[in-house]
Amino acid sequence: MTVISRMSRSADLMTGMTRRLGKNLLPTTGAPTPGQAQRARALALRCMSCEDPVGCAALQDTMMHLDGPPRFCRNGQTLMALPDA
Secondary structure, eight states, X not given: OOHHHHHHHHHHHXXXXXXXXXXXXSOSSSOOOHHHHHHHHHHHHHXXXXXXXXXXXXXXXXXXXXXXXXXXXXXXXXXXXXXXX
């Protein structure tokens, strides 16, 4: 898998996890600020080093809402600190 495809998959998983946790990663209207864009990029990069992307994808395929991230989520604490959607 190429770096670009891994980054894309990680961004999709991170976005899906954010949605399932009911959090806002980026503003729903207007362009993100540079700080918001940097945070999203940093989270996606951290997600690329996930120990279980297959498990994360399977969890997201079966659950539309989560009360918290899985224990193996490297972004778990940061995602939970985001504002609610």
